[in-house]
Amino acid sequence: MPSETVTCDVLIVGGGPAGLATAQTLAPHARVLVVHQDREIGRPVRTSGGTFVDDMEALGVPPHLYNTINTLDIRSDNARSLHHLTRRKLAVLDITATYQWLADDARAAGATILTGTKFITTHETAEGYESEIRALGAKDTQTVRSRYIVDASGTPHAVLTALGIDTRPERTGVGIEREFEIISAPKDRAVLFVGGDVRAGYGWIFPAPNNHIRIGVGIIQPDHDISPREVYDTVVTPEFLRAHDLELGPLVQTNAGVIPSVPYAPTLLHGNVIRVGDTANFATPTVGEGIRFAIKYGRVLGAALADTLATGRRTPLERYERECRKAFGKNYRIGFAANRRIATYDAAQWDKSVARIARLNEDEVLDLIRSEFPLRSLARTIVRQGMWKASRVIRTRLAKPQL
Ligand SMILES: Cc1cc2nc3c(=O)[nH]c(=O)nc-3n(C[C@H](O)[C@H](O)[C@H](O)COP(=O)(O)OP(=O)(O)OC[C@H]3O[C@@H](n4cnc5c(N)ncnc54)[C@H](O)[C@@H]3O)c2cc1C
Known part of the structure; x- marks a missing residue:
């Protein structure tokens, strides 16, 4: 027997840091349902933190x-x-405790979180989306009607794949x-x-x-x-x-x-389906660090969606997309070129690379790790190496970042 249909404003697929942070800032203003396929938030652990x-x-x-x-x-x-x-x-x-802390905040803000519940598929309707979800061990699916869906499922891109917009990278x-x-x-x-x-x-x-x-x-x-x-x-x-x-x-x-591990794709809005976190490829291309971005931009997205729901205007969501492009676009282009390059390094090239990193100061090393390539570090290069040499370094860094 199919169970009764649930109606909400926003269905969030994935109870990782991106989905939970989105729920936290959105839930005071809208009916939010988070579905998370694992039995518990933050367990099993899939990241090193x-x-x-x-x-x-x-x-x-x-x-x-x-x-x-x-x-x-x-x-x-x-x-x-x-x-x-x-x-x-x-x-x-502590990943489990941090994600559970995020979930507690989202629940306190009014979000409903269904753990042990998997998003299966969705299709567009005149009012928004009709999605099917299934509880672990259940035979039947349950229908969720929502105006918006946030795809925070991480690498699987579950919603985008169901709609044929994108596939798992x-x-x-x-x-x-x-x-x-x-x-x-x-x-x-x-x-x-x-x-x-x-x-x-x-x-x-x-x-x-x-x-x-x-x-x-x-x-x-x-x-x-x-x-x-x-x-x-x-x-x-x-x-x-x-x-x-x-x-x-x-x-x-x-x-x-x-x-x-693919280049940053700046389009985050697909009709009323929105990407965030790993589904939006927010993790750094150099070391794959994504938790702080999932939380930060999840919260930005939640606030933007609340604004859009209240005013009926799309501008806040477009602002979210622009803010992310500004944060990630240039840095991740450079970082991804480094990612491609180091993926082919042999042991001797790694030795040279680590010897080069040893000559960097603290800020420069952390910029590399954070995939940040600010003008200040290029300016430092100019001061240290002289204008002529620096212009050559800048050109090669933009083409092939030196790790
Ligand atoms: C090995 C490894 C090490 C890492 N180390 C670090 C690190 O040291 N520091 C750091 O900042 N980042 C690290 N990262 C990256 C970081 O884990 C991610 O950037 C971050 O988890 C992204 O959060 P998210 O919420 O977008 O996705 P996720 O954390 O992947 O959360 C998505 C959740 O959605 C659920 N889900 C998926 N499909 C469905 C579905 N159909 N229905 C319901 N639920 C579904 C999944 O179970 C998952 O828990 C690492 C990643 C890996 C793989």
Whole structure:
């Protein structure tokens, strides 16, 4: 027996940070339904949670939800770039607790969140959209009528695919990570490792809250036809742990995820279907960091949609699209060129690259990690290297960013 039809103003597909943040600012002004296919918000974990303290402060994320990192250590087979962070600290989030905190805020604002419920398909109607959702284990689907749909499903692009607007990206970063209790390890040092067996991507060691540490590797597919699990098992050996001063306790959980690795596409509005988060390719092309953007622009989208619903005007949504294009367009063009380039690096090229990074100052390294290529760093190059050399550097950087 099909169950009764639900009606709302906005259906949000995906209860990750983008969908939950959108719900949070929209729900005080509209009837919002979030459907999330996993049984629980924030579990299983599909990300490693590296971010920045100042961004978390600006977003109001409470400090007990992250561990502060003071040292960034970038290593290849034969080179090392060690940076003590004085101006901008890194942070590693407790993912489950952070996403549940976002969900609590969205519920408190009035959103209904259905976990264990999958969006199946949708079609357009005269009033908006009629979508089918299904609860885990249920035989029948349920119908949801909404004026708008937000596609916050991440890599699957579930809504866009159902409407034939777009498909799941073919090029992706695929990661696996193991989270352990710490017996002994530096708790304020994050490591990024490249080259050797991880040259098809990169690896990380992230000390997390609750005396946990996450060790992971990510590979770009289909550029490399190798599974991250194989790479992890080859790389993370007892010698590796000794080399990084790690003494691990019991395995807490294994985390795995997939992220789009394609150029930024600035069109975010497709009729009354709107993209946000990984579905909109907001994560940085250099290291695939997307949580702070999912939260920040999710909230911007929620506020814009509330405005559009109240006034009947599309201008606020168009402003959201423009604001995102301004934030990501140029930087991600440069960052994606770097992404393409480093995906082909061999071990020797990684050694050279890490040696170059070792010569950068703290701001320049973090700009690279954040996929920010501001005029100030080009200006610094002019001062350091002289006008003539700099103009050559600028031209080559724009064509092929130097990592
Ligand atoms: C291995 C890995 C490591 C990463 N490391 C970092 C990092 O260190 N720092 C950082 O900032 N970012 C990192 N990222 C990126 C970050 O995880 C994403 O940018 C962020 O999660 C995007 O949030 P989102 O809400 O758009 O999508 P998601 O977090 O993917 O959330 C979307 C949710 O929608 C649900 N969903 C999908 N389809 C349906 C459907 N049909 N019906 C209902 N629900 C559905 C999914 O279950 C999912 O939970 C990493 C990603 C990966 C894969």
